[in-house]
Amino acid sequence: MSDATIPPEPRGAEPAGAESSVSGLPGAGQSEAELTGVEPTGVASAGVESAEVGLVGEAARLDAADRLRAKRDAFTLDEAIYLDGNSLGALPRAVPPRLADVVAREWGRLRIRSWEESGWWTAPERIGDRVGRLLGAAPGQVVVGDSTSVNVFKAVVAAVRIAQERGAHRDQILVDEATFPTDGYIAESAARMTGCTLRPVAARDVPTAVGPRTAVALVNHVDYRTGRLHDLPATTAAVQAAGALIVWDLCHSAGALPVGLDAHGVDLAVGCTYKYLNGGPGAPAYLYVARAHQPRFDSPLPGWNSHADPFGMDSAYTPADGAARGRVGTPDILSMLALEAALEVWDDVAIEDVRAKSLALTDFFLRCVEDYVPAGRVRSLTPAAHAERGSQVALRCADAGEVMAGLVRRGVIGDFRRPDVLRFGFTPLYTGFAEVERAARVLAAVLREG
Numbered sequence: 001m002s003d004a005t006i007p008p009e010p011r012g013a014e015p016a017g018a019e020s021s022v023s024g025l026p027g028a029g030q031s032e033a034e035l036t037g038v039e040p041t042g043v044a045s046a047g048v049e050s051a052e053v054g055l056v057g058e059a060a061r062l063d064a065a066d067r068l069r070a071k072r073d074a075f076t077l078d079e080a081i082y083l084d085g086n087s088l089g090a091l092p093r094a095v096p097p098r099l100a101d102v103v104a105r106e107w108g109r110l111r112i113r114s115w116e117e118s119g120w121w122t123a124p125e126r127i128g129d130r131v132g133r134l135l136g137a138a139p140g141q142v143v144v145g146d147s148t149s150v151n152v153f154k155a156v157v158a159a160v161r162i163a164q165e166r167g168a169h170r171d172q173i174l175v176d177e178a179t180f181p182t183d184g185y186i187a188e189s190a191a192r193m194t195g196c197t198l199r200p201v202a203a204r205d206v207p208t209a210v211g212p213r214t215a216v217a218l219v220n221h222v223d224y225r226t227g228r229l230h231d232l233p234a235t236t237a238a239v240q241a242a243g244a245l246i247v248w249d250l251c252h253s254a255g256a257l258p259v260g261l262d263a264h265g266v267d268l269a270v271g272c273t274y275k276y277l278n279g280g281p282g283a284p285a286y287l288y289v290a291r292a293h294q295p296r297f298d299s300p301l302p303g304w305n306s307h308a309d310p311f312g313m314d315s316a317y318t319p320a321d322g323a324a325r326g327r328v329g330t331p332d333i334l335s336m337l338a339l340e341a342a343l344e345v346w347d348d349v350a351i352e353d354v355r356a357k358s359l360a361l362t363d364f365f366l367r368c369v370e371d372y373v374p375a376g377r378v379r380s381l382t383p384a385a386h387a388e389r390g391s392q393v394a395l396r397c398a399d400a401g402e403v404m405a406g407l408v409r410r411g412v413i414g415d416f417r418r419p420d421v422l423r424f425g426f427t428p429l430y431t432g433f434a435e436v437e438r439a440a441r442v443l444a445a446v447l448r449e450g
C-alpha cells in the first residue's frame with residue numbers, strides 16, 4: 001500500500017494500550033485537514049471530534065478486554081485495516097512453514113509414498129472433521145474438496161434424488177432469490193437435469209413457500225450482500241415438515257458464528273474455507289451430508305475417489321460409506337494442507353466467543369459510523385437485530401465505487417459490490433476495536449471529501 005493514510009486520533013484521546021494509528025504510516029505528520037479534507041475548526045468537525053474522543057477510549061477498553069486479542073499475532077497483517085476477510089481471509093503464520101515442508105519433504109523427498117505416509121489420501125475427511133467441529137457437526141459428516149460451486153451441485157442433485165425417492169411428484173427447487181449468483185446458476189442447471197423447476201423466493205419466505213411439490217430448498221445462511229443472517233433452525237424445520245430437504249450455503253457464516261448443523265438437524269450444507277476460515281485463495285470447499293442421509297447420498301459426480309475401493313479400479317461404481325461419498329477426484333493436496341495448517345489457530349477457540357466478539361465489532365462499527373459520518377451519506381443494509389446479523393456491515397452509498405477506492409487508498413480495505421454497496425467484513429480472530437473506530441473515521445473523512 002503506497003499511500004495508506006489514516007486521519008489522526010482526536011486531541012485528548014490517549015488510549016492506554018491502543019496501537020498507534022499514525023506513527024510509521026505514510027500519512028504520519030500530515031495535518032488532519034490534509035488527511036480528511038475537513039478544516040478542524042469547522043462546526044461539524046468540532047462535534048465529531050468530541051464523539052471521537054469517547055469512541056477512541058471505548059475502543060481501547062474493548063481491546064483491552066478482548067479475550068481473542070492475542071490471536072491476531074497468529075496472522076500476517078500490516079498497518080492496513082483489513083475488513084475484507086469475508087472475501088479472502090488473512091494469511092495465518094502457520095501456513096508458509098507447513099507448505100514449505102509439504103513441498104520440500106512430503107512431495108520432494110517422499111513423493112508417491114506421501115499419499116499414505118503423510119496422510120494425503122485421508123486429508124479430505126480428516127480436515128473435514130476439523131471444519132465440522134466449527135460447524136457443529138460430529139466427525140464423519142464433512143468432506144473437504146472441490147469448490148463451493150461444485151459442492152452446491154453435488155448437494156442439490158443428491159438432495160433432489162433423495163426427495164424424489166420419497167415421492168416422484170417433488171419437482172420444485174426453491175432457491176434464495178438474493179443468493180450469491182453461483183448457487184442460482186447451479187440450482188437452475190440441477191433443476192433442468194432432474195426434471196424440476198426452479199422457484200426463486202426470498203430466504204425469509206422459504207418456510208411459507210415450501211410445499212408438497214418441493215424437493216429441495218437451497219438457502220444462504222448469511223446474505224453475501226447485506227450481511228443478513230437467516231433463521232437456520234426455523235427454516236430447516238419448516239422445509240423438513242413439508243417433506244423436503246434443505247441445503248445451506250455457509251460461506252459467510254462458517255468461522256464467524258455457531259451454525260449447529262447436527263443440533264438443528266440440517267440435511268446438507270456446503271461452504272468455502274477462504275473467508276473466515278482463512279484457508280487461502282481458492283482453498284478447497286466442504287460438503288456436509290448428515291449421517292442419516294449418507295446411505296442414500298447418490299452423488300451426481302461419482303468419481304473414483306468416492307469409490308468404496310478406489311484402487312480396485314473396478315469398472316462398476318460402488319460408493320464408499322460415510323463422508324468420503326462426497327469426494328470426486330484427486331484432492332488438491334497443496335491447498336488442502338495449507339487449509340489444515342490454517343485451521344490450527346482454531347484449536348483453542350470457542351465459536352461462541354467468536355460470535356460474541358463479531359457482534360461487538362459490528363455494533364461498534366455501526367455506532368462509530370452513526371457518530372462520524374455526515375447524515376444521510378450512507379444507510380446500513382445490515383440488520384440491527386443480532387439474531388439477523390452475520391459478521392459484516394453493508395452500507396448503501398450512492399458513490400460506493402469511488403468511496404471504496406478512497407478507503408483503500410487510505411489503507412482501509414473493504415469491498416464494493418455493485419451498484420452501491422460498501423461491504424466491511426469483521427474477522428474476530430484478527431480485527432480489533434481500535435481498527436474499527438479508525439475505519440469509521442477514515443470513512444467519514446472520505447465521505448466529507450467526496
Ligand SMILES: Cc1ncc(COP(=O)(O)O)c(C=O)c1O
Pocket residue numbers: 147148149150180182183220224249251252272285
Ligand atoms: C455465498 C457464496 N457461495 C458461493 C461462493 C463462491 O463459490 P466458489 O468457491 O465456488 O467460487 C461465494 C463467494 O465466492 C459465496 O459468497
Ligand SMILES: Nc1c(O)cccc1C(=O)C[C@H](N)C(=O)O
Pocket residue numbers: 086087088180224251282
Ligand atoms: N471467491 C472470490 C474470488 O475468487 C475473487 C474475488 C472474490 C471472491 C469472493 O469470495 C467473493 C465473495 N464470495 C463475495 O461474497 O462477494
